[in-house]
Amino acid sequence: MSGPLSTGDELHAFASRLYPICRSITGGGVRQTLKIVGEQIPLKIHEVRSGTSVFDWEVPLEWNIEDACVLDPDGRRVVDFQAHNLHIVSYSEPVSVSLELAELRSRLHVSNQNPGWIPYRTSYYKRNWGFCLRAHDLQRWRDGIYRVEISSTLATGSLTYGELVLPGASRDEVVIFTHVCHPSLANDNTSGIAIATALGAWLAGRERRYTYRLVFAPGTIGSLCWLKRNENRLARIKHGLVLGLLGDPAPWTYKKSRRGDTRIDAIAEYVISDLDPASRIMDFEPYGYDERQLCSPGFNLPVGRLTRSINGGYPQYHSSADDLTLVRPQALERSLTACRRILEVLEADRRYVNLMPKGEPRLGKRGLYGTVGGQSPAARENAMLWVLNQSDGEHSLLDVSQRAGVGFDTICDAATALESAGLLREVARTRRQNNEATQPKSGRKPVRRTASAAVRGARRAGSKKGERR
Template structure:
């Protein structure tokens, strides 16, 4: 095994171990579960947390009351806990109000949720904006309930508190930004929750270790209300500076890759994602923006209209385990996480290097005298020369790196060494300029 392979394996395993640590925490759109999650992530990256008070107006919405839960169960007449929140936090409808009373089976049924077509799964149910209480159980368990009295107990509280989110700004040479967003509001589910935060955490660690031109804005937020809250406080700066961005979710299984475009569908984010996916995984599943369902709804909404797309493994809502207890630590793997972080790293490298290039001479350059033409002809050397000559043919100052890669059908990662060799021999120039902090510009 090569050293790079060992490093990659460790990255995937590290992400999976972080997921195992976060998995038991009961998260919701507000509350101590979110704070505990962010505190653990802060051990790995210098994340700043922000609290936004209940009642704060955020566009057309309002920050809700804070919800916390300590315990919950259903107890039968014999004193047996037939449903226990401490065994699986999906057992309680998120944002359930406190309750402590005895009910008949008929009354209990009005507050139970199960899935008839998935009888062994506990469903994930929420009621953020209407006060109610409820329990989620497997359908098999529900069918076994007998007539009698049941004690229902939920030790929770709804109070004026705050919504919590995490933010990390990684400065680059330019104030133009790449935006990464993930959400931290689901209880114990692995692919549709924790895969996003753990991958984003290790992606941020990698970005911090790399030379970079762009500034990176990275947020860990509760879905929907969190993105609306964050946008309400930052959208003017974001609209001015963000050139590309991704909403990171459902990135941990080993099934096919999926792509969800921005509303525009042809932003720099879209072009980079499509190029990397088509070159590496041409069998990926391509969705329409009409299939959206996560925070891209907010980031791409009219008036905001940020260039935000998503690269996923199996898209939310498209796998049978989605929003159930079956979305567990067996569904997500270290290999699945590793594959997706590699895709995101490649996209970021492409965004950093995506410039327009121009050959510095008229006519075809003489490669032999510069040591760029092989003296021994082999099948491999012939391909390298062909790729270089094809790159030169389209390096006309009009095509950027994504264009050229698409035209000549060569992965961008294979073009970096060609660009370096041509630049070392003063045959290639970058013709675009990017704004640098302080108002200076850097000729590219």
């Protein structure tokens, strides 16, 4: 494994390695990307064969490309895939043909709003071909015969995704998802891939309460494949984040889960608002990235999305202007900090029960309160009073922190001290111990005998006694 990614410069350098690769929803570009990610974290690679039925979708043929160009009447390359991979419409079928410019124009895509940029276009599920170029370049083309060459393949193969599972103390899972299907677009999404990779390496080196599942997959069809293959374990997913667009200079945007009131929603809002008051919170909508599939009504997983700018929300979106100059090292580093902090709060956030709820317990005799009265409680003592008062099994530590206006870390420290003094017990632990107390030591459920069964047993016993007599 390579060294960990932590500084902005390291994250930017990693994104720079990913940037030139021509990725799509299938093919060698995705595998090359996952191989680079695998230098940092031990990914398990999954392949889903072309033609596989995935809910209402089907895994398409695998697409790979070696070269593509348009030659003008003088034989010059006026569109060159080797110069920028956005020049080709993704999933273009192989072509070798000569056309008049008038015939070719319907296959050429430009951005009239930004004539100096190459737009990004795809045609995944309909056989097609085309090129993207700068509008001001097209304006200089003259009439004549143009030669089109596309050296690509569409063949039976597979869709590829990578997965890292980091077991924790609990089987309850946190899923972290990022898309790996876009070609040379830096913010969308080499930034998300870099942050997710760094987050996986960081999680691997620390104790974990939850089990973490990091998924690097093509958008839409990739997440659908993952959902199909993991449908029997989705009940374990208690929290989740979709990561992308995390390198531009805009403030963070958190998009809530479809449910809108999950713990990850509350924690993400708390963290990013604390780190940057300019951060934005948006309600769920069925447009975006893989949260659309994870939060579809048949799954409705507790998954939100963290970005800086949103999809379609910045001028450079899906164009050649989304390059490495748009992605800032400082923005990447701070995005990693935000993701780490969200998971730190998630790991520490618990619900407790006050074991002495009738009145306030006497903290002084336990060494938890000042010995001189007549003055307002210090910050730590105040935090303990809040935790004791709110620990009814319903309020989490984050709930207490927000209601009290006391920092989350201070509330956590207070809860730890109170638990050590025997005044609190974690709700999950209490329920687990109660469940264990009602189970026989063998782990088998006790046999429940009906009254009639007991009577029949007594009669049989009496009958046998009579026979012996």
